[in-house]
Amino acid sequence: MPNARLIEVADAVTDRIEATLDDPASTTVSREYTLDIKAASVTGRLVYVLPGGVENQGPANRATDYDHYKIGVVVVERYTGTGPAPKEWLDARLLWVESQIWNRLQDVRQGLLLGCLWPQLSNWLVYDYDLLREKKLFWSELEITYREDE
């Protein structure tokens, strides 16, 4: 039942983010399937975790296969000041995503997820240029592929 496992993995990623945030009061974390975000209504920092997909990579041994679970993470925050978002504001957001999300999800040294999944592949769209320019919205997308053979 790979989809049930995918949901478990997404929930575990959500829990890990929530449990390790340095500033939990200023961030809302939730697991979602779709994102319908109106830029004007974005308040505070929002983190979304999305189940992305499942891939079977063939047998690992006689008992189990290698399975991949792709999890997407989107971080959204609106710049509410006048004029375009200043460089310093963006620098702080990039460093926040790196320290609070990227480093804690894609680094196997942070511990196995659910005791048996490790990050195999990771990529990060650091920010969306168009949304930033047109909507003053900081939008950062990460995709982590977890692998297991249990």
Next chain:
Amino acid sequence: MASLGILAKAYRNTASYGTPTWVEIDKIADLAVNPSWDEAEGGSRDSRVKKIAKTMLGIEITGRIKVDTADAGYIALRDAMYTDIAIDLLILNGASDGNGNHGWRADWHVFEGGEDQAMGNRLYMDFVLRVADTANDPKYAEVSGGAPTFTDPGATS
């Protein structure tokens, strides 16, 4: 039914030799069974054809098992690697209740237990089994009537 490596079985005896309880070691990834007879020349003047006698049978098994410190099968192989313990294993090319499946039963020593700890690796132990010098002679195993039956290698009918 197709004979596939992934459906082959390695069983570990967790009870006595005479009344075995076979428990599958399912964390094995790859395994190769390599029986090989030694040869001795048997030619004479009665024929110009070279004749060869089979003498001693060597049985070596090479395999690879997932490192899992919660798995009793892995622990048994690992412990047998660094001690003199011989483990009673039944190595079959299918399930122990599948008529016609065959393989070997013996007390085995684990002679090698390599582990490639490259940074990108999931850890596996590469092992080599050879027949141990114990009171239990190794047997050829064949499943008949839904259970393994054992005969001495080299026996003639």
